[in-house]
Amino acid sequence: MNKIILAVLGLDRPGIVAAVTGILFEQNCNIENVSQTILQTEFAGIFIVTMPPNGSLEILREALNAELNPMDLHAHIEPVTKKQAAAAPSKPTEPFVITTKGPDRKGLVAKISATIARYGVNISNLQAVFKGGDEPGDNIMIYEVDVPVDINRQSLHQDLREKARALALDISIQHRNIFKTINRI
Numbered sequence: 001m002n003k004i005i006l007a008v009l010g011l012d013r014p015g016i017v018a019a020v021t022g023i024l025f026e027q028n029c030n031i032e033n034v035s036q037t038i039l040q041t042e043f044a045g046i047f048i049v050t051m052p053p054n055g056s057l058e059i060l061r062e063a064l065n066a067e068l069n070p071m072d073l074h075a076h077i078e079p080v081t082k083k084q085a086a087a088a089p090s091k092p093t094e095p096f097v098i099t100t101k102g103p104d105r106k107g108l109v110a111k112i113s114a115t116i117a118r119y120g121v122n123i124s125n126l127q128a129v130f131k132g133g134d135e136p137g138d139n140i141m142i143y144e145v146d147v148p149v150d151i152n153r154q155s156l157h158q159d160l161r162e163k164a165r166a167l168a169l170d171i172s173i174q175h176r177n178i179f180k181t182i183n184r185i
Contacts, residue, residue, distance in 0.1 A: 002051040003032070003080035006064075010073035012043040019071070020045065023063050028052040043073070048080065093122070093146035095176035098160065100141045102169035103134040109141060115163045119156045122146045144176065 008020055017036060024031060029049045036045040051060065057077060064075040100112060109128055116123060124144050131138035147153065157173050164171035174182070 002053065002055060004049050004051060004057065004060075005078050005080055006045075006047040006049055007076045008043070008045040008047075008064075008068065008073055009076075010043055010068070010071065012038050012041055013071065016043050016071070016073065017045065019067050020047070020064070020075075023060075023067055024049060027055060027060050027063060029055065029060070091148045091150060093148050095124075096145050096147050097172075097174050097176050097179040098141075098143040098145060099172040099174075100164055100167075100169040102139060102164075102167065104130045104132045104139040105167070108139075108167060108169070111163055111167060112141065112143070112160070112169075115159050116143065116145060116156075118159070119151050120148055121151075121156065 029051050033048040128141040
């Protein structure tokens with residue numbers, strides 16, 4: 001199996017996903033995972049792709065550059081090593097969602113994520129929107145995390161609440177199933 005990771009960055013516009021996936025299709029590649037988002041005006045897409053056995057990384061790179069460079073998009077391709085492909089979580093985890101709201105200031109993500117990391121908790125997805133100022137609803141961070149089942153969750157929750165209080169943030173910590181149920185439209 002010849003897996004690669006492809007990152008595409010640039011100014012957002014219609015047709016980016018169609019262009020990238022069209023090239024991957026033409027090169028007989030199979031998309032396994034995609035994460036794509038728009039940050040303000042910037043497109044960011046990450047693809048895990050399996051290339052065909054006779055596929056060439058250089059030919060794929062040239063095809064992507066020929067299509068994407070005129071759109072002012074940049075593609076970065078790296079092979080996924082066997083070690084990376086075989087890596088699996090070392091311990092069982094439970095999914096949680098941590099949400100913070102509060103006044104904007106530098107270091108919010110750094111300080112909350114450092115508290116999360118001290119417990120060996122992995123951040124699997126992070127969305128943060130900062131509009132500035134002191135209006136709590138304008139500055140929101142949502143962390144989707146995988147919490148090891150063998151840690152002291154009470155201590156994690158307490159430390160997160162203390163850090164949030166020090167940063168003047170409101171914080172909510174919920175199991176992902178509860179979060180999804182409460183926030184279902």
